[in-house]
Amino acid sequence: MKGILTDAVTGDLLVERGGIAVGDTEGQTAEAVVLTMRGELKEHPLLGGEAGRMCGGQPDVMWLGEVRQMLRGCGVECERVTMEADGTISIER
Numbered sequence: 001m002k003g004i005l006t007d008a009v010t011g012d013l014l015v016e017r018g019g020i021a022v023g024d025t026e027g028q029t030a031e032a033v034v035l036t037m038r039g040e041l042k043e044h045p046l047l048g049g050e051a052g053r054m055c056g057g058q059p060d061v062m063w064l065g066e067v068r069q070m071l072r073g074c075g076v077e078c079e080r081v082t083m084e085a086d087g088t089i090s091i092e093r
Contacts, residue, residue, distance in 0.1 A: 001025050001075050030076045030091055034067060047074070051089065059083060 003025035005014040014021040036048040049067045054060070068081045071091065080092040 001029070026076055029074055030071055030078075033070050033074055033076070034089060055087065 001024065002022060005021040005023050005025065006012065006028055007014050008028070033047065034049040034051050037050050037052070038048040039045050041047055047070055049063070049070060054063065064081045064083065068078055071078045071081070076091070077093050078091045082090045082092070084090070
């Protein structure tokens, strides 16, 4: 999917050669879905993986499947979402 790119560190619009950078947005879309809290996106209040809520507690066993469905709904191709013991989340195509 093509769209406007944002800086991975600051979240600001990415500017290249005096204009807004356009490119593949699949990675930043996946990151936004996983990190967003439900209700943050007013147009889609049920969208949001809420990964931050799982940092200090027991992860929900249904979370991986729910995030996979959210990603597919946003146009991100994924077959499997996994989480390692150290909290690293992987999205496999």
